[in-house]
Amino acid sequence: MKIAVCIKRVPDTETRIKIADDGKSIVEAGIKFTLNPYDEYAMEEALKLKEAAGEGEVIAIAVGTDSSQETIRTTLAMGADRGILLRMEDAPHDVLATARILATELRDGDYDLILFGKLAIDDYSQAVGTMVGELLGIPSVSAVATLTISDGKGTAEREIEGGVEVVEFALPAVITADKGLNEPRYPALRGIMMAKKKPLEVRDVSWDSVQVELLSLELPPARAAGRIVGEGVAGVGALIEVLKSEAKVL
Amino acid sequence: MPFKGVDFYDIDSLLSEEERAVRDTVRKWVDDEVMPIIGEYYIEGKFPSQLVPQMAELGFFGANLPEKFGCAGLNNVAYGLIMQELERGDSGIRSFASVQGALVMYPIYQFGSEEQKSEWLPKLASGEAIGCFGLTEADFGSNPGGIITTARETSDGWVLNGAKMWITNGTTADVAIIWAKTGEIEDVSSIRGFIVPTSTDGFSAKDQKGKLSLRASDTSELVLEDVAVDSGALLPNSADLKSPLMSLTQARYGIAWGALGAAMACYEEAVNYSTNRVMFDKPIGGYQLQQARLAEMLTEITKGQLLALQLGRLKDKGTMTPQQVSLAKRNNVNIATDVAREARRLLGANGILSEYQSMRHMANLESVYTYEGTHDIHTLVLGQAITGMSAFS
Numbered sequence: 001m002k003i004a005v006c007i008k009r010v011p012d013t014e015t016r017i018k019i020a021d022d023g024k025s026i027v028e029a030g031i032k033f034t035l036n037p038y039d040e041y042a043m044e045e046a047l048k049l050k051e052a053a054g055e056g057e058v059i060a061i062a063v064g065t066d067s068s069q070e071t072i073r074t075t076l077a078m079g080a081d082r083g084i085l086l087r088m089e090d091a092p093h094d095v096l097a098t099a100r101i102l103a104t105e106l107r108d109g110d111y112d113l114i115l116f117g118k119l120a121i122d123d124y125s126q127a128v129g130t131m132v133g134e135l136l137g138i139p140s141v142s143a144v145a146t147l148t149i150s151d152g153k154g155t156a157e158r159e160i161e162g163g164v165e166v167v168e169f170a171l172p173a174v175i176t177a178d179k180g181l182n183e184p185r186y187p188a189l190r191g192i193m194m195a196k197k198k199p200l201e202v203r204d205v206s207w208d209s210v211q212v213e214l215l216s217l218e219l220p221p222a223r224a225a226g227r228i229v230g231e232g233v234a235g236v237g238a239l240i241e242v243l244k245s246e247a248k249v250l
Numbered sequence: 251m252p253f254k255g256v257d258f259y260d261i262d263s264l265l266s267e268e269e270r271a272v273r274d275t276v277r278k279w280v281d282d283e284v285m286p287i288i289g290e291y292y293i294e295g296k297f298p299s300q301l302v303p304q305m306a307e308l309g310f311f312g313a314n315l316p317e318k319f320g321c322a323g324l325n326n327v328a329y330g331l332i333m334q335e336l337e338r339g340d341s342g343i344r345s346f347a348s349v350q351g352a353l354v355m356y357p358i359y360q361f362g363s364e365e366q367k368s369e370w371l372p373k374l375a376s377g378e379a380i381g382c383f384g385l386t387e388a389d390f391g392s393n394p395g396g397i398i399t400t401a402r403e404t405s406d407g408w409v410l411n412g413a414k415m416w417i418t419n420g421t422t423a424d425v426a427i428i429w430a431k432t433g434e435i436e437d438v439s440s441i442r443g444f445i446v447p448t449s450t451d452g453f454s455a456k457d458q459k460g461k462l463s464l465r466a467s468d469t470s471e472l473v474l475e476d477v478a479v480d481s482g483a484l485l486p487n488s489a490d491l492k493s494p495l496m497s498l499t500q501a502r503y504g505i506a507w508g509a510l511g512a513a514m515a516c517y518e519e520a521v522n523y524s525t526n527r528v529m530f531d532k533p534i535g536g537y538q539l540q541q542a543r544l545a546e547m548l549t550e551i552t553k554g555q556l557l558a559l560q561l562g563r564l565k566d567k568g569t570m571t572p573q574q575v576s577l578a579k580r581n582n583v584n585i586a587t588d589v590a591r592e593a594r595r596l597l598g599a600n601g602i603l604s605e606y607q608s609m610r611h612m613a614n615l616e617s618v619y620t621y622e623g624t625h626d627i628h629t630l631v632l633g634q635a636i637t638g639m640s641a642f643s
Contacts, residue, residue, distance in 0.1 A: 070267055186279055189309030189322035192271045
């Protein structure tokens with residue numbers, strides 16, 4: 001079983017973001033970058049499928065700048081067999097442009113399964129995985145919470161509003177992983193040392209036909225200070241009133 | 251909230267990608283597995299032994315020893331960072347890893363036969379066997395040359411007699427590295443190390459009760475009463491007091507890093523508390539007295555980090571001296587005790603609760619200050635290095 005896991009380098013979830021002077025990018029100095037958490041689920045699932053099958057290959061693929069090599073090595077430390085960095089000066093903000101670059105790479109790769117995180121926590125687009133499925137003309141299932149693969153086909157469960165949707169699909173297919181799909185492993189220290197010795201291919205790519213342009217980034221407005229609506233027992237009524245009339249949560 | 255560490259001087263940029271990856275793995279593991287439970291285990295006075303298989307699986311034991319023995323094969327800086335992160339959780343957790351790696355696996359690796367190495371190191375790395383280190387005795391702590399545990403050669407092995415005290419992992423251990431005199435009791439040069447399975451007849455371990463420090467750690471007394479082991483138990487390349495001291499140098503090296511982890515935990519807690527706790531209408535972090543506390547903590551931690559890192563680079567280069575280790579152990583543990591105490595004070599009444607970390611670290615660090623060469627003994631080691639004159643006797 002040959003499995004591709006498409007991954008992204010993103011700022012750590014605890015990061016306090018600062019917007020750069022150009023108003024379109026973030027200040028990267030002093031920020032810790034990590035593997036996108038949803039991609040961790042995708043990688044873990046790929047490794048588990050390979051381990052269950054007792055054979056196969058897991059390839060981590062990233063689109064991004066040179067610094068994404070470190071993120072790829074995180075997945076190699078977890079257990080991926082090799083990595084491919086599709087390198088560019090700066091990654092496009094147009095998700096379709098990114099999907100095209102990945103589709104070109106994946107098309108002739110003979111993959112049985114292509115896994116993504118359901119979204120990247122930096123841009124929340126939730127689009128690239130599904131677009132890649134479309135561009136390759138293969139089934140795609142998004143936000144998968146349970147995955148079973150056997151006899152050339154797959155079954156996936158998706159948590160939808162108020163219930164669970166079960167779908168079946170033929171391989172090859174694109175799956176995007178939701179939280180809860182599995183419990184990602186820690187990269188063992190031996191794995192971290194071995195990651196250095198695993199192949200990591202770097203290929204320069206460029207994108208064409210960018211159709212969406214990023215105009216600006218803005219931080220959310222600072223939260224207004226709290227207000228004490230009343231104290232003691234007398235405050236309860238006042239609070240309920242405010243929750244009804246102003247916050248409109250009751 | 252995940253632990254972010256302290257890096258005021260961009261010390262991260264002095265670390266390699268692997269070193270950072272190792273640290274981040276251990277950091278996350280401590281966040282996930284140690285932090286939620288450690289306060290409770292500390293109060294109960296129990297070592298959380300369920301963590302041992304995970305620690306082994308991830309490669310925390312003897313991580314700087316070669317891969318061929320099932321170890322991670324890391325450099326010494328990465329090893330130090332592991333100790334830092336473990337002690338951020340609790341000194342007891344770090345002590346467990348220190349003893350297993352530096353005081354049990356290291357002497358077997360350094361003084362053992364090929365057979366001993368291949369028999370024991372993979373088992374100790376995988377956590378299948380837990381080890382302890384028996385040098386200190388009730389009347390011989392800072393003066394280990396005086397130990398009175400004996401090993402007498404018989405036709406097919408050795409018979410050991412004596413008692414050891416303050417032994418981390420003592421009751422949990424499957425195997426003990428016991429240091430004993432093979433010659434006259436006055437003959438320090440006759441000290442040798444022995445690998446003693448704790449199931450051997452005559453070997454017993456007893457939990458040391460009443461500890462107010464390192465409560466989440468197993469500390470025991472060992473008694474050896476006519477413990478007969480075969481000739482293969484002797485570490486053939488161990489000789490003199492030098493061998494246990496070399497092992498202690500390894501452990502002290504890890505402590506120099508570990509203490510920083512405890513200090514960082516307290517500092518972070520103090521910073522968070524000072525920016526949230528409101529007194530006289532503003533966060534206490536806005537007052538000069540607390541700012542002075544925090545500034546002092548940050549300064550000492552940053553100095554300690556640079557000290558530990560350079561010590562690690564020297565160790566990786568193979569030029570590190572025991573005196574340099576003494577300086578770092580002495581300094582970093584000392585500043586950590588100060589940081590922990592100041593953090594506890596900054597936290598006011600809340601600072602005495604187990605829900606917060608600072609008092610637990612503060613109490614733990616009193617043991618760390620005292621074990622592996624007391625602060626005072628390291629002072630004398632440095633005094634001797636400076637003047638050429640020994641003040642030990």
